[in-house]
Amino acid sequence: MLRGTDIKPAEGKLGVLIVGLGAVSTTFVAGVEAIKKGYSEPLGSVSQMATIRLGKRTDNRTPLIRDFVPLAQLKDLEFLAWDIFESDAYEAACKAGVLEQPILDSLENELRALKPHKAVFSSDYVKKLHGTHVKQGANKLELAQQLMEDIRSFKAEKKLNRMVLAWAASTEIYLEPNPVQDTISSFEQAMQNNHPAISPSMIYAYAALKMGIPFINGAPNLNLEIPALRELSIQNKVAVGGKDFKTGQTLMKTIIAPGLKARMLGLNGWFSTNILGNRDGEVLDDPESFKTKEVSKLSVLESILEQDKYPQLYGNIYHKVRINYYPPRGDNKESWDNIDIFGWLGYPMQIKINFLCRDSILAAPVLLDLILFTDLAMRCEMFGVQEWLSFYWKSPMAAPGLHPENDLFIQQTKLKNTLRYMMKEDLITHLGLEYYDQM
Numbered sequence: 001m002l003r004g005t006d007i008k009p010a011e012g013k014l015g016v017l018i019v020g021l022g023a024v025s026t027t028f029v030a031g032v033e034a035i036k037k038g039y040s041e042p043l044g045s046v047s048q049m050a051t052i053r054l055g056k057r058t059d060n061r062t063p064l065i066r067d068f069v070p071l072a073q074l075k076d077l078e079f080l081a082w083d084i085f086e087s088d089a090y091e092a093a094c095k096a097g098v099l100e101q102p103i104l105d106s107l108e109n110e111l112r113a114l115k116p117h118k119a120v121f122s123s124d125y126v127k128k129l130h131g132t133h134v135k136q137g138a139n140k141l142e143l144a145q146q147l148m149e150d151i152r153s154f155k156a157e158k159k160l161n162r163m164v165l166a167w168a169a170s171t172e173i174y175l176e177p178n179p180v181q182d183t184i185s186s187f188e189q190a191m192q193n194n195h196p197a198i199s200p201s202m203i204y205a206y207a208a209l210k211m212g213i214p215f216i217n218g219a220p221n222l223n224l225e226i227p228a229l230r231e232l233s234i235q236n237k238v239a240v241g242g243k244d245f246k247t248g249q250t251l252m253k254t255i256i257a258p259g260l261k262a263r264m265l266g267l268n269g270w271f272s273t274n275i276l277g278n279r280d281g282e283v284l285d286d287p288e289s290f291k292t293k294e295v296s297k298l299s300v301l302e303s304i305l306e307q308d309k310y311p312q313l314y315g316n317i318y319h320k321v322r323i324n325y326y327p328p329r330g331d332n333k334e335s336w337d338n339i340d341i342f343g344w345l346g347y348p349m350q351i352k353i354n355f356l357c358r359d360s361i362l363a364a365p366v367l368l369d370l371i372l373f374t375d376l377a378m379r380c381e382m383f384g385v386q387e388w389l390s391f392y393w394k395s396p397m398a399a400p401g402l403h404p405e406n407d408l409f410i411q412q413t414k415l416k417n418t419l420r421y422m423m424k425e426d427l428i429t430h431l432g433l434e435y436y437d438q439m
């Protein structure tokens with residue numbers, strides 16, 4: 001790993017390759033363009049807005065993260081997208097209905113310039129969608145090669161220095177691991193044979209990793225965790241991260257649950273339900289895509305509460321997650337959580353959360369941070385799973401045999417300490433005895 005002044009500088013342009021030009025990605029691209037024009041601050045983005053404490057509390061050194069580590073600047077981002085519909089980013093953003101028309105109109109030229117390439121897609125993996133802007137090829141390996149060709153032309157046209165590829169496309173159906181995914185060669189053979197265990201999202205990931213481009217997985221699809229793609233990321237020295245952006249209800253869960261556990265309050269049940277009416281909601285209305293999402297959402301509590309260590313408190317939790325497609329709400333999701341907890345002498349208490357959130361408004365800054373930090377990881381020569389970015393994932397990946405960390409506050413400490421480590425600053429333990437002459 002390269003640290004301090006050895007970190008490669010963020011010179012030149014960074015290509016941002018986005019799979020799916022839907023609500024999240026158009027809100028992200030429009031937001032970046034709006035921020036570049038000075039219409040707004042990059043609200044919600046830790047890489048842009050947060051400070052980091054360095055040294056002792058008495059040192060008063062708290063730079064902005066973006067001034068502390070060498071990140072790519074927003075003006076140096078260039079976008080490419082793929083989608084199964086031909087709409088450019090302006091039309092797609094109008095359809096997504098997240099941002100208001102006046103702001104979209106003021107960015108029309110920039111957004112119209114982003115026209116999606118034909119996608120690698122099959123409705124076998126997303127049952128509710130039927131687009132026609134789709135690549136044709138003899139087999140899945142050939143489709144991956146077509147993606148690589150798109151990327152090569154984009155790199156040459158925009159004179160890019162570096163690239164990051166992000167999956168912000170629909171959630172695919174639930175897939176079990178399959179032995180053809182076990183090695184790079186069996187995976188490539190299976191691509192040639194059009195094996196059903198190779199999903200479109202795996203084809204994009206393969207194309208990126210093969211070209212040494214980092215891949216981040218914003219959906220809960222089975223993807224980077226399969227052994228062949230893990231091996232390819234190590235072999236080609238590429239940073240990867242996933243999965244499923246942590247926004248909305250799960251963000252709240254990873255804020256509240258660590259607090260309950262910190263105070264040794266017990267939990268009997270957590271019932272979570274949502275209404276949302278965007279295309280994501282429509283896709284998740286299909287039970288097979290919902291299953292993929294459900295597994296990702298359910299894993300959070302188990303991993304934070306460590307039922308095996310605290311059977312008296314968390315041994316018998318009823319955890320239910322429901323997503324209901326309700327078109328009138330569009331992207332403005334509403335979620336309700338009923339949390340049944342208990343305390344001293346077993347007395348029961350309840351917490352109710354009613355979060356009127358905007359899914360893509362929460363997701364866009366997460367996508368921005370993941371792109372900038374993953375690019376930074378590449379310039380530090382940090383390869384494979386970037387566990388220090390768990391902060392952003394609903395279902396964070398970790399090295400085989402390691403328990404993933406879901407507690408938002410541990411994740412935040414890990415993220416900031418990794419940045420300090422990169423820059424050769426002291427790690428912060430919060431011990432603080434030195435302020436009381438007790439060392």
Ligand SMILES: NC(=O)c1ccc[n+]([C@@H]2O[C@H](COP(=O)([O-])OP(=O)(O)OC[C@H]3O[C@@H](n4cnc5c(N)ncnc54)[C@H](O)[C@@H]3O)[C@@H](O)[C@H]2O)c1
Pocket residue numbers: 019020021022023024025082083084085096119120121122126129131167168169170171172200201218219220244245246247248278279280283359360362363
């Ligand atoms: N919004 C959030 O807060 C949030 C949080 C976590 C995860 N996610 C995930 O992010 C993804 C995007 O969410 P969204 O709200 O933008 O959804 P969306 O439906 O608005 O956009 C997804 C886009 O992907 C396209 N698409 C589907 N399959 C494709 C393929 N194989 N290749 C290229 N394009 C393809 C669709 O046509 C659509 O335009 C979803 O998987 C969602 O579950 C979103």
